[in-house]
Amino acid sequence: MxxxxxxxxxxxxxxxxxxxxxxxxxxxxxxxxxxxxxxxxxxxxxxxxxxxxxxxxxNPLAGPRLHNTTLAWIQYAFGNTVATPLAETDIDLFEDDDRDSNSDYYT
Missing domain, CATH: 1.10.287 (Helix Hairpins)
Incomplete structure (x- = not known):
């Protein structure tokens, strides 16, 4: 079992x-x-x-909405290496967001 x-x-x-x-x-x-x-x-x-x-x-239907840079930081914080570099040219799931990836969003 x-x-x-x-x-x-x-x-x-x-x-x-x-x-x-x-x-x-x-x-x-x-x-x-x-x-x-x-x-x-x-x-x-x-x-x-x-x-x-x-x-x-x-089997969750929805997952967290994270930017590529946030995912890279999480991998770095937990000691994992990034297999391929995450570029800002990847598919943008947040097209409707007003957040700028270069802004100080968390400060």
Missing amino acids: DKKYIPIIVITSVFGAIFAFGPCFVRKGPNSGMIKACIMMTAFSVWIFWVTAYIAQM
């Missing part, structure tokens, strides 16, 4: 146990049916929120 499936299995097991065994701990009373339903719906709702957020992070 892949290691990437372990968090899904563990968290699903925890919320499955809460869903199945949580209602067993409710005392008998006039509202016990409502409390059991609330415990089960809460466990399912929290699990579905978690699994949605987890799956969204596995």
Whole structure:
């Protein structure tokens, strides 16, 4: 089994146990049916929120918008070497930006 499936299995097991065994701990009373339903719906709702957020992070649709110079600085800061020089003539993804690449944007 892949290691990437372990968090899904563990968290699903925890919320499955809460869903199945949580209602067993409710005392008998006039509202016990409502409390059991609330415990089960809460466990399912929290699990579905978690699994949605987890799956969204596995393959994100949008990434950060960074300039080529910023990417080169990040590579330099982490000690990686740049395989090919990054030129300002590369494809400009920020054509609609008002930022000038030579301006002091971060100061």
